[in-house]
Amino acid sequence: MRIKLFSNHNRLFNKMFVLMAISIFLPVALLGYLSYGKSKEQLESVSSQFLEDNVRLNAQQINNFFVNVEKQSQNMMASLELQKVLTKKPPKTYSEEVSFINRMIEIIIQRQGPYELYVIPKDMRNYPNYMKLINTNKIELRPKLFELAFQQQGKGVWFHVWDENTKKPVFIYIRAVRSSYYYEPIGVIAYQIPDDTLREEFVLPSSFHNYQMMMVDSEDKIISHPNANLYNQKYSTTGGWSTADMKLNEQGWKLIAAVPTKDLTGNIDQIQNFTVWIVIGSLLFISLFLSLIVRSLTLPIKRLVTHMVKVRTGALGHFGYNDSRTDEIGQLVRGYNQMISGMSDMLERTKEMEADKRRHELETLNHQINPHFFYNTLDAIKWRAESANQNNIASMVTKLANLLRFSLNNDKEWTTVEREIEHARNYLEIELLRSNRAFQMYFQVDPETIKLKVIKLILQPIMENAVKHGINKLPEGKGKIRLTVKRSDLDIIFIIEDNGPGSSEPIELEVYNDGESERQHGIGLSNVNKRLKLHFGNDYGIHIQSNPGQGFRVQLRHPIISEV
Known part of the structure; x- marks a missing residue:
């Protein structure tokens, strides 16, 4: 497709070209206008600095020469x-x-x-x-x-x-x-x-044939000059020469550099004419290259806009362009194509997620069990155990029913500190009955906290971890589990401690659900920590302190919500 420059359809091209042309042409023209008036002043400044630098260099050379002579005399003395x-x-x-x-x-x-x-x-x-x-x-x-x-x-x-x-x-x-x-x-x-x-110590610029370097005494009488006949004559500056001087030694001698001003500045008129032609030629070349540059920027954008119109109609196709471009246009197009690819992938994932959601819903419906069936069955087991004088079995069934009733409480996620502690106590008592391994339980609860609202099932997984990885590894009757609940400002602090062997390696909850951590400590701690952080932010969760051979300590921080 052929695109005409400066047409009404190329508004971006026209605006960019005019703005860039104004921003470039005006400074270039102004520079050419001011160059004639500023050239002489700038050249004189440069020449003065050049003379000062050169006379400073030569003064350093002569002073070094004097110092070398003095060192020779010192060596002789x-x-x-x-x-x-x-x-x-x-x-x-x-x-x-x-x-x-x-x-x-x-x-x-x-x-x-x-x-x-x-x-x-x-x-x-x-x-x-x-x-x-x-x-x-x-x-x-x-x-x-x-x-x-x-x-x-x-x-x-x-x-x-x-x-x-x-x-x-x-x-x-x-x-x-x-x-x-x-x-x-x-x-x-x-x-x-x-x-x-x-004079062999002097460093003279080879590009200036009339450059003169001379020395005068304290009375400005010439003591060294390219023309020896001027010796002992009074030095005086004349028009048309640029000079610079610097003191040499304690006798008041000075080093003077002089060069005709015309040799430094040249012909200002020639510089002006040269500048004018340079400005005119530069403007012509700038116009040509400016149009090419602006076109290279606006043409891909115009084509991209045309492609975006097609995308709005539902055609999610990639925009074809030169992959070798590494500038911002290339990055823009690559980002646009990545966005199109992302949208296509997102649509596919959305379709797959919807299909998975429907499948999971069907599976959930197929696996739903009426909780009352569990309760009735457990009551029947309890009645038969009591009839057979198996009180331990009856007690275990009663506590298991309480556990299930707490876990399947109409899918409610909130409970109270009191009920959460009772749920954890039921679990521990079941473990005592089930394993026939005696251990001691201690509960120290601040009365102000028992009616406070907390999320459900945050203590039982930690108690399970303490029994499985701590108490079960101790001799019969030596295990101890302590639960402490207290209030700290606007938070509730739960501390669960056991006197098990502890862990010899630090535990990172952020990677707690990898395979190795699950085999060593289970997933209960990680799940509780994640649930607290998802609910209340990163300031809440659990903190683990393990000392090898001295037990395992878990501190759980939960914000105070309200009483229920």
């Missing part, structure tokens, strides 16, 4: 050989100075590390030949510089100089060497690091 050499008296002869130079060179080679290292004694004038070996063009041997290093408490000082040979700046780290015993300065350690070595 820890040398006991260096301490010994610097604390010796200054050489007086050329041979003593040569010996000093050789020893110092050996120590420097052992602990120099990757950076150019110099060790300068405190009194430089006493080491003229040693000082000639040091490149004084880079390290300015000024007393003030040494005094500044001596003033630092366990730290060094960074400074920068211009190297005329390489035409680039050089960074120098000096740190005072102190005596381990007197903590007095005995010399200076100096590390020389070319600008190129320091």
Whole structure:
């Protein structure tokens, strides 16, 4: 069957398409309208964050570089050989100075590390030949510089100089060497690091060719720049550049990242034109796919509604669809077919139940016996037993008649506590006469409860369980059964106890009518528990407490209904 789109019969399709189109087209069009005004602001925000992240990363790299140099100096200062050499008296002869130079060179080679290292004694004038070996063009041997290093408490000082040979700046780290015993300065350690070595630590984005990373001192004078000719010039921001900076060390040096703004933001007009075309193309594709999506949702529903109309006429057939669909439509159709199957099964079960009901009614009628026939027959047996002086038989027949009369009391389900106890007493007395096994019975009943209304036959099955599984397993005359009846707020509590062997395993009433439990304890407890719960809810029923070798205890809780 061919279905035309946007026809009057496809109202669900039309509504869904219009609503979904409005909910999608308006945001897309609004996004395209706002993109031109927001693009520049967003790009600037992103570029600023990019610069901050990059300068933070490079600042961490440079600071780690500085820390590594400081660790190298710490390692050098820890040398006991260096301490010994610097604390010796200054050489007086050329041979003593040569010996000093050789020893110092050996120590420097052992602990120099990757950076150019110099060790300068405190009194430089006493080491003229040693000082000639040091490149004084880079390290300015000024007393003030040494005094500044001596003033630092366990730290060094960074400074920068211009190297005329390489035409680039050089960074120098000096740190005072102190005596381990007197903590007095005995010399200076100096590390020389070319600008190129320091700039190798920078991580620059490869996509920006004009990206610049530079360092300035506390007076904003350039100390490191891709263009070395700008060394020691005042740094100033110019228009058209985006920058970000971060402090490096205690000398007040800063790291600055700069990139042309145009390289970050690009051409905003090109972005706008691109966005417009993207929006137009997106709307066209959205319209096409939206119609396909809506049709895939509404077409199965329309067919399902048509099938439901047939079901109302009585045709309980399954709705044919693609079983491979796992979405909500597939779940809906599967649920609908399951409902149809359930309805068909329910109809079949209803027919079977009606047939079973009629069959059971016939069987009940066929097996009905007039209770008066039992009573008359039992009276005749009682009369003959008394005639033959068989008083035990007469008493047993009388109590059995009372039991039957109580059980067949016009199919009434309600009785009183008094009559229920009497029924249980009759059962126990019959057991005494029938089995010739003596046992003792104790009844403790609250007088306020004897006229209260209870459901019938709740004590006799429990008494039967106590006799069968408790008393019968004890020696002659040792058995005891106690019944306690009391009132607790709005409930009646029945407690039946025996001194039998009890049960070594816990008893679960919820599964009490399985085969194993029935063989061990019978079905009386489970039936009483179920009847109480069906009548009054899960708060009522029986609770079992069994201690191996110490007896069996059943507590029955019944609500107070009314007096009868």
